[in-house]
Amino acid sequence: MGDRSLSSAWLAAWVCRVSEALRAMTDDFERRRGYPPGINHVRPADHDDQATAHTLARVDLAPADLVTLYTGIGDVTWADVGNGYFIDPARDVLLRLEEYGAVDLGGHQQARGLVIGSNGGGLSYVAGPGGAVHRTRTASLDEPELDKVADGLRQFLELLEKSPMRFIANGEPGYL
Template sequence: MTDEFERRHGFPPGANQVRPADHDDQAAAKALDEVGLAPADLVTFYGRIGDLAWEDIGNGYFIDPVPDVLRRLEAHGAVDLGAVPEAGRGLVIGSNGGGLSYVTGPSGVVYRTRTASLDEPELDRVADDLRQFLERLEESLARFIANGEPGNL
């Protein structure tokens, strides 16, 4: 993606990486599991992947480091998924770089907020589980590499 980026866009690429989890990330993933709000596949993901930052795909795609997820949970509490009654409460796990957040709860469904506010958020379902969410991120990356269009996730 970065090979042709500067030629196409006229400026150098930002941070575009998938960072492997280190020991601190793995310990935080275990702590996240104990909270009881994260689906098992998210805990497994965070045991292997520290974070994802694709700054240059559209507005950007970010999966936050698990220590940040835990700090946000401690400071602001769980996100009320009240618009989706069966979902309960969830965690902000990332953003799209345009002010919208990605939220998931124990069911594993991934939602995107419609606004930047997490107070009584309006949510759109973007994936049935983390695997599908990651596949859609990968599809956005492939589209961006092919034609410069990131898609809408």
């Protein structure tokens, strides 16, 4: 694995860092915002999540780092960081693939990707077979226009990690 790939150790450290930031964010959330916080956590993968991650590994479109992600993380729900950030459980990724198929990433090679999550503004995150993460420009996945937001899942998680920190500092989650 390259130094930009996900490892279970790197992922565990990431979970610790973002969980600490989310706790700091929610500690005085109600006092600052006037209403109680929603769900803001990274849920560890349970046995069923891990089994689903192994099923996902057999999907040609699933990059190895996505399988590593879902072996360690069940899902990400950050309801109160800006409009929200969500990484769906692996079972939802597989169900969406079964029901709607893969997302056309465009380009000369007609690459296709898997929807892995969304933000609270209706935009979806799509992981390509090479690991790059794209974000839709609109809520539609029928003929999506996509922007690459990260070269790989590790970079995507690093960018995502900055969102609660920015939100704590100035109320803005950033561009992701």
